Amino acid sequence: MNRQRITWLVIGLIFVAMLVARATTGQGIGRVYVKREQIALAQVALAGAAATSAQAVQPLPVGAGVKSEISNSANNAFIPADNQAWESVPLAKATRAWVEWNQVPPKEYFVAQATDPTQTQIVLSWPRTIGLWLAAFFTLAIFSFLYADNIFYKFAEATVIGVSAGYWMVIGFWDTLIPKLFGALTPEYVMQLVQPTLQPTPMSQKISMWFALILGVMMLWRLAPRGGWIAAWPLAFIVGVTAGLKIVSHVESDLMAQTVASMKPVVQLVPAVAGGTDWYASIWATLANALVLVGVICTLVYFLFSVQHKGVVGATARVGVWYLMITFGAAFGFTVMGRIALLAARFEFLFDDWLWLIDPNHLRS
Amino acid sequence: MTLRRMIPMWIAVIGGFVMLLSAFVRPIEGIGENFADAFNVIAAIAVALGAGSLLKVNLSKISRREAGWGFAGVILITFAITLIVGLLKIGVHPSHDFPAALFSGKQETADSPFGWLYEYAMVPLTSTMFALLAFYVASAAFRAFRAKNVEAVLLLVTAFIVLLGRTFAGVVLTGWLPDWASGLRFENLSVYVMQVFNTAGNRAIIIGIALGVAATSLRILLGVDRSWMGGGDSA
Amino acid sequence: MNLLKVLDAIDRRWVFLWMGLAVAVPILWIGLTGRTFPETPTPAARAVYEAIDSLPTGSLVLFAFDYDPASSGELQPMSTSLLRQCAAKGHRIVCIALWPLGGNLAQETITNVIREDYPNMREGVDFVNLGYQAGNEGVMKVALTDFIKAFPVDSRGQAASKIEMLRGVKRVSDFPLLINVSAGYPGNKEWIQYVITSSEGKMKMVAGCTGVQAPQMYPYYPAQLAGLLGAIKGAAEYESLVNQSIGGIAPPKYLEAQRRMAPQLFGHLLMVLLIIVGNIIFFANKRGDLR
Numbered sequence: 001m002n003r004q005r006i007t008w009l010v011i012g013l014i015f016v017a018m019l020v021a022r023a024t025t026g027q028g029i030g031r032v033y034v035k036r037e038q039i040a041l042a043q044v045a046l047a048g049a050a051a052t053s054a055q056a057v058q059p060l061p062v063g064a065g066v067k068s069e070i071s072n073s074a075n076n077a078f079i080p081a082d083n084q085a086w087e088s089v090p091l092a093k094a095t096r097a098w099v100e101w102n103q104v105p106p107k108e109y110f111v112a113q114a115t116d117p118t119q120t121q122i123v124l125s126w127p128r129t130i131g132l133w134l135a136a137f138f139t140l141a142i143f144s145f146l147y148a149d150n151i152f153y154k155f156a157e158a159t160v161i162g163v164s165a166g167y168w169m170v171i172g173f174w175d176t177l178i179p180k181l182f183g184a185l186t187p188e189y190v191m192q193l194v195q196p197t198l199q200p201t202p203m204s205q206k207i208s209m210w211f212a213l214i215l216g217v218m219m220l221w222r223l224a225p226r227g228g229w230i231a232a233w234p235l236a237f238i239v240g241v242t243a244g245l246k247i248v249s250h251v252e253s254d255l256m257a258q259t260v261a262s263m264k265p266v267v268q269l270v271p272a273v274a275g276g277t278d279w280y281a282s283i284w285a286t287l288a289n290a291l292v293l294v295g296v297i298c299t300l301v302y303f304l305f306s307v308q309h310k311g312v313v314g315a316t317a318r319v320g321v322w323y324l325m326i327t328f329g330a331a332f333g334f335t336v337m338g339r340i341a342l343l344a345a346r347f348e349f350l351f352d353d354w355l356w357l358i359d360p361n362h363l364r365s
Numbered sequence: 366m367t368l369r370r371m372i373p374m375w376i377a378v379i380g381g382f383v384m385l386l387s388a389f390v391r392p393i394e395g396i397g398e399n400f401a402d403a404f405n406v407i408a409a410i411a412v413a414l415g416a417g418s419l420l421k422v423n424l425s426k427i428s429r430r431e432a433g434w435g436f437a438g439v440i441l442i443t444f445a446i447t448l449i450v451g452l453l454k455i456g457v458h459p460s461h462d463f464p465a466a467l468f469s470g471k472q473e474t475a476d477s478p479f480g481w482l483y484e485y486a487m488v489p490l491t492s493t494m495f496a497l498l499a500f501y502v503a504s505a506a507f508r509a510f511r512a513k514n515v516e517a518v519l520l521l522v523t524a525f526i527v528l529l530g531r532t533f534a535g536v537v538l539t540g541w542l543p544d545w546a547s548g549l550r551f552e553n554l555s556v557y558v559m560q561v562f563n564t565a566g567n568r569a570i571i572i573g574i575a576l577g578v579a580a581t582s583l584r585i586l587l588g589v590d591r592s593w594m595g596g597g598d599s600a
Numbered sequence: 601m602n603l604l605k606v607l608d609a610i611d612r613r614w615v616f617l618w619m620g621l622a623v624a625v626p627i628l629w630i631g632l633t634g635r636t637f638p639e640t641p642t643p644a645a646r647a648v649y650e651a652i653d654s655l656p657t658g659s660l661v662l663f664a665f666d667y668d669p670a671s672s673g674e675l676q677p678m679s680t681s682l683l684r685q686c687a688a689k690g691h692r693i694v695c696i697a698l699w700p701l702g703g704n705l706a707q708e709t710i711t712n713v714i715r716e717d718y719p720n721m722r723e724g725v726d727f728v729n730l731g732y733q734a735g736n737e738g739v740m741k742v743a744l745t746d747f748i749k750a751f752p753v754d755s756r757g758q759a760a761s762k763i764e765m766l767r768g769v770k771r772v773s774d775f776p777l778l779i780n781v782s783a784g785y786p787g788n789k790e791w792i793q794y795v796i797t798s799s800e801g802k803m804k805m806v807a808g809c810t811g812v813q814a815p816q817m818y819p820y821y822p823a824q825l826a827g828l829l830g831a832i833k834g835a836a837e838y839e840s841l842v843n844q845s846i847g848g849i850a851p852p853k854y855l856e857a858q859r860r861m862a863p864q865l866f867g868h869l870l871m872v873l874l875i876i877v878g879n880i881i882f883f884a885n886k887r888g889d890l891r
Contacts, residue, residue: 041464086464096464101476131485138486142493146500146616158439160490163482165419165440166447170479171700172409173452174472176734181406194468197759199752208399209406216410223417232373232594234407239593240377241404243582244384245737249793253824254575257797258568261823284548288561295565296572303573320569325516327566329523330558331815334831337531338674338811339499340623340867341832344860345673346496347627349489358631360859361852394745401738409734460757469757473704483701484669492670499867503619504612507874511882521875528872531833532865533637556642559818559830568819 004148022355027364030136030354032128033109034101036121040094044087101125105363136354139346184209262296264289295323374588381586419444443486450478523558530555608881615874622870626862636858637865638840645837648806648827649685649845655777657690660765662775664782664791665695665702665709671783671810672705677857678808678835679709679781681842684854686779687718688846692765693727694775696751698739698786703731703755712853724763731755736786740794743772773799781808788817792824808834836861 023029091097109122141156183190184201191198201209215234222231268285272278301313302320309317351357359365380400387397423437431437449455456477460469473480512518529535535551542550548557584590630636641649655661663683667675686693695706706729714721721727730751733739743750747769748761760766768774772795782788788807796805806827809817814830821828829838835857843850 039458039461041461086462096459098458100458103475127481128485131481135485135489138489139493142490142497145497147613154433154436155439156490158436159443159486160494161419162440162443162445163447163487164491165416166444166451167483167487169412169416169448170451170472172412172734174454175700175732176405176409180402180734181409191466193466195753195757196463196466196469197753197757199759199761204395205399205402208403212403212406212410215403216407219407219411220413220417222414223421229369232369233376234411235593236373236376237380238404238407239585240380241384241400243377243585244381245401245741246578247385247582247586248388249737249790249797250575250578253793253797254571255579257824258572258575258819261819262568288557291561292565292568295562296569299566299569300572303569321516322519323562323566323569325519326523326558326562327570327815329520330527330563332520332524333527333531333555334811334814336499336502336528336811336868336871337831337833337864338814339496339502340864341674341811341860342492342671343496343499343619343623343867344627344863346489346493347624347863348631348673351624351627351631358628360631360634360856398738398742398749401735401741405735405738462756462758466757471704471755473701488669492673495670499623500616500619503871503874504615506871507615507878508612510875510878512879521879524875525872528868531831532861532868534865534869536640552640552642556644559815560643560821563815564818564821567816571816571819 008147008150022357027106027110027356029356030129030132031106032125032132033104033106033122034125034128035104035108036123037100037102038091038097039100040089040091040097041086042089042093042095044085044089103128107362107364110364132354136350139350181209181213185213262293264293266290294319299323370591370594373594374591377593378586378588381582385586416444416448447479447482450482455479523562526551526554526558530558604881604884607877608885618870619867622866623863626866630859630862634852636855637861639837639858639861641837641841642834644821644828644830645834645841646827647822648682648808648829648838649841651777651804651806651826652682652685652689652691652779653845655689655691659691659777660769660775661686661691661693662772662778663693663695663706664778664780665697665706666699666787667705667781667783668699668701669705673860674810674832674835675781675783675808676705676709677832677839677860678829679705680713680856681835681839681854682779682781682808683709683713684717684846685842687714687721687727688842692725694766695727695729697732698736699783700732700734703729706731707755725765728763728765729755730760737790737794740772740786740790744795744798745771747772747774773802775803778803778805779808780805782813783810784813788813788820788825792820796824832857832860832864 019029086096103125104122109124112119112122137152138156138159141152144150145153178190178194179198183195183198184206187198187201215237218230219234220231222228266286266289268282268289270278270281270285272281298316298320300320302309302317302324304313304317307313348358348360352360352363356364383393383400384397387393387400420441423440426437427434427441451472454468454470454472454477457468457470457472457474457479458476459465459467460471463469473483475481475484510517510521510524512521529538530551530553535555539550539552547553581590585593652661663686665679683693695710697703697706710727710729714727731754733751735742739750748766750772751760753760754763772778778791778795780788780791782791788809791805791807796803804826805824806829807817807825808829809831811831814828814834817825817828817830829835839854839857843854
């Protein structure tokens with residue numbers, strides 16, 4: 001057995017021993033608890049003027065509870081023809097009912113069990129507990145790459161590729177295609193099955209959605225063995241629209257506004273709290289304004305590659321390079337901060353959610 | 366120029382000018398919004414291109430039994446499972462306000478298989494991938510950051526000021542400085558570096574990028590730059 | 601010299617282990633003791649606090665959650681404290697998202713802050729979650745002229761046009777303040793480019809962003825951005841400001857960013873040490889001391 005394998009084996013055994021020790025002491029180790037919530041709904045008739053007009057706009061009653069405000073069909077421009085709204089009712093009277101399981105902190109389970117050991121409202125959730133352990137496995141599998149490439153890392157990597165690709169397709173379908181494309185072209189089905197409050201679509205938008213559908217199908221032609229040039233049309237549309245969109249925003253916000261922001265007074269006077277002028281702060285503010293202006297000009301001169309960087313231009317460009325080095329140093333510092341924060345969050349997941357070694361948010365006690 | 370290249374060029378030009386003018390001409394604002402909606406729909410359909418490519422590459426890897434074909438199988442299986450449970454909203458309860466609309470519930474509901482995959486597979490995997498960079502930054506800093514010249518020294522000194530000044534270390538190391546020298550305390554120095562030198566450098570970069578975007582966009586809008594069509598075609 | 605030779609030839613996995621320990625040990629220590637380091641707010645963080653505090657009570661505030669759970673390590677503490685200050689001040693909060701999971705994060709933040717600590721706030725009257733809207737800058741462009749068209753329904757599917765607190769809101773510039781917490785595209789920059797700059801001073805914006813983005817956002821402050829929270833440090837400073845102003849003992853959920861400053865401290869110290877040692881080895885090699 002070579003040295004690397006021995007190292008992996010030793011690490012693995014130590015790890016398993018520590019896990020077993022943790023699981024058998026104190027409150028144990030990563031578990032997820034859920035609370036049962038029975039949802040029971042039925043349609044109830046609306047009262048008053050709201051029942052007679054689908055377009056009635058009623059002011060909400062002051063201090064009304066959450067459910068009646070949101071479920072109040074006076075807020076709904078597309079109330080069903082029978083002028084009814086859905087309200088919570090006892091299970092026996094419900095026409096639509098199901099059970100939801102909502103995650104709760106473990107301490108709620110501990111308290112409930114201490115009060116009534118036979119309670120069944122808050123229980124251990126096996127799917128979520130298995131999910132938690134799977135998440136911990138994936139986290140450690142990715143970290144294992146730091147030692148050496150291995151089968152666990154490759155498995156985790158393949159999983160993230162597959163799940164991410166599927167995730168973005170599902171998001172694109174339900175959050176873009178359904179409300180925008182199908183909502184414009186087949187509004188009745190979308191209203192019936194997905195979004196009853198769908199707003200009516202003007203003809204101009206329907207035309208643009210047909211246009212988008214045709215271009216979208218042409219885009220898929222790229223996968224075909226022949227006729228891939230057809231995909232150039234939707235690509236052209238995307239390129240053109242992006243160019244038109246970006247030019248205005250970048251010129252207005254990044255060019256003009258930033259240039260104006262650089263034009264500060266040559267002498268900046270800072271008023272003192274007690275009245276008069278704070279000369280110390282004024283000197284620093286004036287110096288800061290000058291340094292910013294000089295820095296912007298010198299750095300822009302550095303980016304002028306169509307002029308030789310010699311003499312005055314060369315000296316100015318060199319100052320610009322110094323400013324850029326300071327900028328990159330600051331960027332490095334902040335990048336390190338950002339990455340360490342993300343690493344800290346992963347360690348917190350492992351120590352808090354999985355191993356139950358720490359409880360900073362008091363979820364278990 | 367052939368028709369095959371001229372038509373896409375005109376599509377780009379017309380699409381671009383409509384978006385540009387819709388910012389200034391009120392009557393065509395609506396057309397600009399419709400174009401933006403069409404853009405988003407096309408982009409959503411284009412995701413299927415990526416999925417198609419994923420299927421093509423991995424299926425070919427499996428059929429040829431190339432090295433690592435087992436992992437290609439994992440990609441396809443996880444992709445298929447995510448797609449099926451997500452598109453069909455399996456296990457997703459309808460919205461409490463519209464229970465008669467079967468698909469009114471959110472696909473990421475924690476109770477559902479899609480929500481489970483998101484929370485226990487995608488989030489930990491993507492977060493940990495990002496977190497790995499902290500280790501590589503440390504290793505790169507040890508191996509590659511060398512004070513070889515003035516510019517490198519400036520970069521390193523700034524990095525030290527920011528790294529120390531943005532934590533309690535800055536307070537400990539320079540907190541003893543008297544008030545008249547408070548500007549030299551790391552925490553104040555780091556603020557000054559960010560608000561003066563970093564602002565100047567990044568502002569110049571932002572202005573430069575804006576000029577570049579304006580120039581490139583104009584070239585596309587005027588049909589001068591057609592390199593995006595492929596074939597190295599531009600005036 | 602022997603030590604330098606050893607360090608010169610050291611396997612990078614030892615560096616990975618040191619970084620892992622520098623982050624993990626402080627997390628365990630802070631988690632067990634509950635102690636945090638004191639924070640002194642910088643001007644940019646204080647400006648965020650003052651931008652929200654200076655609005656009259658009951659003002660409409662637009663809060664855009666443009667990030668996902670992968671970045672929530674840095675950004676969630678900011679969102680929690682921002683929502684807390686808005687709720688404490690009595691502002692009316694409209695939550696939106698341009699990232700797919702942003703709507704869910706908004707809902708979780710609302711549950712953790714408003715439903716638990718401000719139960720008298722009424723959905724639809726004092727706060728509402730309009731959820732995620734696909735379209736990136738396209739949504740911002742539409743919101744410029746017709747906010748309800750850009751966000752036609754709330755996260756529960758109710759028509760936005762019928763929600764009481766949105767009556768009278770025609771365009772996005774009707775909100776005096778935009779709070780945007782973002783992890784990338786679309787986010788802070790796009791809101792500044794498409795909405796804030798063209799609002800001609802009618803609308804102010806305060807931003808929270810990741811460490812990678814923060815240096816690029818400083819040029820926009822204070823001309824186009826009224827305040828900026830950069831990375832976890834900005835979140836910790838702002839958190840301490842809000843906790844001080846509200847008073848009492850802050851619950852642990854409002855100390856998350858401050859807890860994360862301990863691993864930051866040791867991680868940064870390790871980075872500085874590694875760079876210094878690396879340069880000592882470099883100059884020793886140059887002089888031939890290590891041959």
